[in-house]
Amino acid sequence: MGKTNTMKPKLPFEIRKKQFYALSLLGIFIVIFQLSYLVYKGKQETKFPEIHFTNSNEPQLFLTEFDPNQLNEKQWENLGFTAKQVKTILKYKEIVGGNFTSKEQLKKCYSISEEKFAELEPYILLPEDNSKNSKKNFTKFEHKELQIKGKFNPDLYSQKDWENLGFSEKQAAAIIKYKQYLGGSFVSKEKFKECFIISPENYQKLSPFLLLPEKTPENFERKYQNIASEKPKIQYFEFDPNSLDTNGWQKLGFSEKQASVIVNYRERNLKGSFKSLEDIKKCFVISEEKFNELKPYIKLNLIQKASENTAQNIPEKAKPTTDFSKIDLNKITFQQLIEFGFDEKSAASFIGFRNKLGGFMKSSHVLETYNIDKNLAEKLINISPLNNMNVQKFSLLDAPEDWLKNHPYFRYYANKIIYYRISFPKESTIFEKMKAKPEDEAKMRLYLK
Known part of the structure; x- marks a missing residue:
């Protein structure tokens, strides 16, 4: 019996020993697995994909002042962000406490590139940083309470009406532009809500008073395309093509770029003036159809004949020799430049560059003229004086x-x-x-x- 009693305690001890080893191994395995998972997860979270913004296919943005704390997902997308980028921005907003407190803080969101932030920064209604001085200067961005008097049709509202409702001048102008972008009508409450400067809070206040259908018609896309393709009516007027600037050509229905091409064609290729209707017709940005529309309003014949008669009545020997020491570089003519020795191409470039500058402020600017003879130009600026008193100037704040x-x-x-x-x-x-x-x-x- 003594031997039997001494053998009994050893069996449970061996079992407990094996259990202890098994549990220890299991614990070590769990710890190693958890550490491996944390390392893997950390690598996945820190390697963010690089984001690039491209401008080639971006829709046209009508930017005005906005508070990034009031934008919903759709409104962020209307600012040019993808759905994935918007989710990141909104998640970042939650991380920083549910509200962006400064431009500096918003800029740190990795989904907003430096280029995109520079585009949006002037319109962001946030202080520059979290300093006290910045917050004091931010008072000008406080929002006005909307003054809604009753139900209204937003399609009939002018910019002044939107301002009276409580929007700023820039916001009101942007709302009008958005309506024009849609084809001249807000179409529905759905489309009205997509105007990114109208916050969800303001939409909730406005919605009961909007005289618009709740839903967008199914054929809206077709209607929008028809409206967008309509050509604006042009009010033609009599004009002298030799005195018309880029703004004048734009009033005749040309784009800003086309107007610049026409003026450059006149100044460089034709030495400063159209000599005939055929010269105008040859400009490649003026289609035959457009030329025929313009032709009845062009007043060129009298000028052309006068110039021809003047040239014919002055004998070659009777033409005076110019004293270039008395000719202002800002007033020297094409013919005088030819007389000085420049070829026609250089003379036309001189006149064209001076016109674009609005006049030379320094004689050395003449040397920057495209296609000019540098040696001859240096000789000219050493002889002729420069009077820059009449050159038009602006400040950066009011320059057109x-x-x-x-x-x-x-x-x-x-x-x-x-x-x-x-x-x-x-x-x-x-x-x-x-x-x-x-x-x-x-x-x-x-x-x-």
Whole structure:
């Protein structure tokens, strides 16, 4: 019996020993698995796909002031983001506390590229950063309460009506543009809601008062295409093609780019003037159909005959010799440049470049003329004086958009200037933001007040 009693405790101990080893191995295996999973998950979360924005197929955006905290998914997509990017932006918004508190914070969202942020920044209703001074200056972006008097048809509202309703001037203008983009009508409450500057909160207030169908008609796409394809009616007027600038040609139905081509064709190829109707017809951006529409309004014959008679009545020997030491570089004519020794191509380039600048501010600018004889140009600027008192100047804050986009020294920075001057009232800040090359900035400042 003694032997039997001494053998009994050993059996449970061996079993417990094996159980302990098995549980230890299982625990080690679980820990290793968890660590491996965490490492794998971390790698997956930190390797974000690189996002690029392309401009080739982006829809036209009607940008105006907006609060990014009030935008829903559809409105973010209307700003040019993909559905995937929008989800990331909204998730980031939750991570930072449910609201963006500054532009600086929004900029850190990796789904918004630097290029896209620069495009949107002037319109974002947020302070620059979280500093106290920035928040004090942000008071101008406070939203007005909508003043809704009763039911209304938004298709009949003018820009002033939208302003009276409580929207800012820029927001009201954008709403009108959006209506035009749709073809002249909001069509339905669904389409009205898609206007990205109308926040969900404001839509909820407006919706009961909108005299619009709830749903968009099924044939809306077809109607929109028909409306978009209609040509605007043009009010033609009598004009002299030799005195018409780019704005004048645009009033006759040409695009900004086509108008520039016509003016360049006249200044460079035809030495500053159309000599006949045939010259106008040969310009490749003027179709035969368009030329026939313009022909009854062109007043060129009298000018042409007068110039021919003047040329015929002045004998070659009787033509005076020009004293170039008294001829202002900003007033020298095509014929005088020919007399000085320039060929026709160089003379036309000289006149064309001077017209685009609005006049030379420095004699050295003459040397930047395309296709000019540099040696002859240096000789001219050493002889002829320059009077720049009558050269038109603007400030960056009030310069017309057409002037900025067509001026040789401003056109490469025009879009940035137009964006930044909305939010920044000082020229020094605008120059700082657009990061122009020092030599470009020096040239631009010559044409600023």
